[in-house]
């Protein structure tokens with residue numbers, strides 16, 4: 001089957017692309033609302049795009065009424081966000097935090113999620129996350145209803161058991177973040193690993 005995502009099949013672009021380009025990593029993004037409450041929402045239009053400088057992008061789409069999601073608003077206003085990574089034990093609560101709450105209602109309070117202060121940004125990180133990236137907004141690209149939020153990673157927090165202190169490599173055998181599969185509701189575990197050395 002051949003599909004025209006800018007023409008006949010435009011209304012299927014989301015389920016087709018979000019079903020084919022899998023698994024996607026999940027950024028559980030914490031931001032600060034102007035009333036001081038902590039917003040936590042998941043985004044799977046997310047990845048790391050470079051290391052010099054360390055660059056991540058997450059992409060909230062606008063709501064149906066054309067207004068930006070709270071995470072996008074907060075990141076733009078404050079210039080800061082934290083990407084929390086998601087281990088399998090956090091999958092259910094992560095999904096619950098995707099529920100639409102009125103702006104200023106804290107998902108962390110609603111779900112009883114403990115937070116820890118960040119080191120160089122104001123939004124806190126999630127205490128239960130296996131790793132967290134403290135980010136400052138580099139720029140925001142608005143393309144149609146997509147808002148690509150480019151962030152520079154200033155600090156990384158990672159649980160001690162997930163990183164080799166001598167090499168500072170992540171211990172892949174212990175780190176198994178949840179991946180997002182076809183929308184709306186499929187996920188994968190990432191513990192089925194194989195190693196494939198590159199040609200030298």
Ligand SMILES: Cc1cc2nc3c(=O)[nH]c(=O)nc-3n(C[C@H](O)[C@H](O)[C@H](O)COP(=O)(O)O)c2cc1C
Nearest residue numbers: 041042043044045059060061069070071098099100
């Ligand atoms: C696993 C998962 C991934 C998601 N990824 C995205 C995404 O990449 N972009 C987006 O706009 N919404 C995404 N959503 C939906 C948002 O989390 C949801 O709209 C949330 O209410 C936004 O919250 P906010 O308005 O507080 O920013 C995702 C939901 C889930 C459960």
